[in-house]
């Protein structure tokens with residue numbers, strides 16, 4: 001077991017092996033093996049979409065529930081460890097997770113045949129449409145407000161020292177805005193199929 005869990009790559013691979021085993025065994029037990037058709041492709045896209053969304057919103061909540069409130073309690077000599085090592089890594093997975101969620105979400109809507117209707121908030125797909133617009137605004141915030149300001153605040157790009165606190169505050173407030181939006185956005189995501197409206 002140690003051999004698997006000491007490596008993240010091997011751990012993820014083990015997760016995939018378990019998934020394949022579940023699908024094969026369930027198919028054998030129910031006598032209904034998986035049919036690879038359009039519905040199945042859309043389902044796999046839905047699964048990928050949720051995985052990417054968990055990566056993105058998980059890190060958004062980590063920043064807001066853990067890192068931001070804990071920073072003031074960390075002794076000054078230890079703070080650079082967060083700014084130089086943890087935060088850049090978090091922001092890497094955070095912003096690419098956001099982009100992957102948008103791409104898989106838009107593909108899912110397209111494969112489900114309602115991409116344009118949902119974006120136009122047409123009746124019947126207005127629930128997912130509202131969720132999609134909220135998530136698109138959040139993703140815009142990640143790439144065009146949070147990330148540029150974090151780059152300044154963390155010293156990843158040149159920025160006069162007196163502007164760093166302003167950049168850090170802008171990133172923090174926008175991250176809070178996204179946390180606020182995430183509540184309703186997630187409701188809309190799950191509402192479309194499950195009668196939440």
Ligand code: HEM
Nearest residue numbers: 053054101102105106108109128132135136189190192193
């Ligand atoms: C611009 C970004 C996004 C787009 C375009 C998008 C699009 C979609 C679409 C089209 C669906 C299928 C709805 C249905 O027919 O039932 C969906 C479901 C879902 N999305 Fe998103 N989404 C986005 C962001 C997110 C984010 C950030 C999360 C966070 C975890 C998320 C989580 C979910 C979940 C949990 C479902 C429900 C799956 C199900 O009930 O089977 N989405 N999304």
